[in-house]
Amino acid sequence: MKVSITSKDALILVDIQNDFCVGSLAVPNACDIIKFVNSYIEFFEKNNRPVFATRDWHPKNHSSFKEFGGIWPIHCIQNTDGSMFYKDLKLTDETIVISKGTNPDKDAYSGFDGTDLNEKLNNLNIRRLFIGGLATDYCVKATILDALSFNYTTFFLHDASKAVNLKPDDEALSINEMLKAGAILIDLNDLIQ
Numbered sequence: 001m002k003v004s005i006t007s008k009d010a011l012i013l014v015d016i017q018n019d020f021c022v023g024s025l026a027v028p029n030a031c032d033i034i035k036f037v038n039s040y041i042e043f044f045e046k047n048n049r050p051v052f053a054t055r056d057w058h059p060k061n062h063s064s065f066k067e068f069g070g071i072w073p074i075h076c077i078q079n080t081d082g083s084m085f086y087k088d089l090k091l092t093d094e095t096i097v098i099s100k101g102t103n104p105d106k107d108a109y110s111g112f113d114g115t116d117l118n119e120k121l122n123n124l125n126i127r128r129l130f131i132g133g134l135a136t137d138y139c140v141k142a143t144i145l146d147a148l149s150f151n152y153t154t155f156f157l158h159d160a161s162k163a164v165n166l167k168p169d170d171e172a173l174s175i176n177e178m179l180k181a182g183a184i185l186i187d188l189n190d191l192i193q
């Protein structure tokens with residue numbers, strides 16, 4: 001599907017952080033998305049469109065960690081190397097950073113969960129979101145389903161996303177779920193330059 005950028009569009013990059021790329025919860029082949037993600041950033045910057053980057057930003061005792069009853073290894077603890085954006089990601093000074101998962105008692109997969117992301121988008125009159133990152137079957141999916149529930153037209157950036165695949169079908173299942181909810185799957189070459 002071909003699409004051109006309008007004044008109501010924003011890019012949302014989900015959790016492209018060291019721990020999800022090369023660290024304690026590394027998503028298989030996560031590094032492969034970086035060249036595409038950087039092209040999306042460049043494209044949105046060139047069109048003067050806002051770029052948002054969410055980050056998983058947990059306190060040390062977060063309930064999603066195995067030792068506190070959750071299912072995940074320790075990851076993305078605030079201000080540690082693991083929680084920094086991946087080094088090859090070409091974010092600019094204008095990138096708007098959204099931190100999530102900061103409440104120790106509550107996991108927040110979606111970038112909208114417990115954050116002011118929706119308010120910031122409303123203030124900028126954004127109506128269409130282009131969303132990709134890590135991981136397709138968790139935080140990207142949750143962010144996209146929330147975006148659709150807030151009535152944004154929502155594009156899933158297929159080449160800018162990778163799945164954890166705890167079960168081998170998780171990626172396919174999550175993509176089906178997003179499409180069924182109304183998301184539109186695109187790749188970089190669908191953007192009209």
Ligand code: VGL
Pocket residue numbers: 014015020056064072109134135136137138139140
């Ligand atoms: C995520 C597992 C735990 C994600 C965050 O960003 O997809 N996955 N916390």
Ligand code: ZN
Pocket residue numbers: 056058064075076101
């Ligand atoms: Zn997390």
